[in-house]
Amino acid sequence: MQLGKIVGTVVSTRKDEKLVGLRFHVVKFVDPDGKSTGSFVIAVDSVGAGVGEVVLVAAGSSARQTKTTEGKPVDSVIMAIVDELEIDGKTRYLK
Template identity: 35%
Template sequence: MLLGKVIGSVWTTQKEKGMENVKLLIVQPLNSLKESVGNIVIAMDRIGAGVGETVIITQGLPAQKLTNEKNSPIDAAIIGIVDSFEVK
C-alpha cells in the first residue's frame, strides 16, 4: 500500500471491459513527511475521494480484485481516505 495525494481526475469516453462506470483519479505518492516521491499513479476510486485529499492506494492483484470483472485492467485502487497520520 502507498500513501498519496489526489492531484487530479481522468475522464475517458472509451474504456476497456471491466472499467465501465469507474472513476479514475491521479495520485501523487507521498513519503512519511508528506513529500512527493516517485511517479504519479492513475487509480480507480469507488469510495469518493477528491482532489487535495490524502489517500491510501493499493496496486496490482489486490486492486484488480476490487472489481467484479475477472482480468480487469485495473492496477491501482484507492482503498482509504486518510483523516490524519503520525510518524515518530
C-alpha cells in the first residue's frame, strides 16, 4: 500500500454506472515524514475518510476487494485511515 494524504475531491456526473455514489478523493502520496513524493492518485473512499487525513491506498485488483468497490472499474481504494506511524521506534505521525 502507499501512504497518502487526502487533499481534495473530484466530482463526476458522467461516469460508468457502477460508480454512482462513490466518493473520489485526490490523494497526495507522502513519505513516512509526511513529505510529498510529488505524485498523487484519485482513489475511491471505502472507510469514510475526509480531506486532511493520512490514509493507506491499495491499488490494482486489490482495490476491488472492499464492499464499496467490488466488481467496479476502480484501481485505487482508500482502505485504512492511519492513526500512527512509527519508524525506528519513534513516532513520525500521530493523528
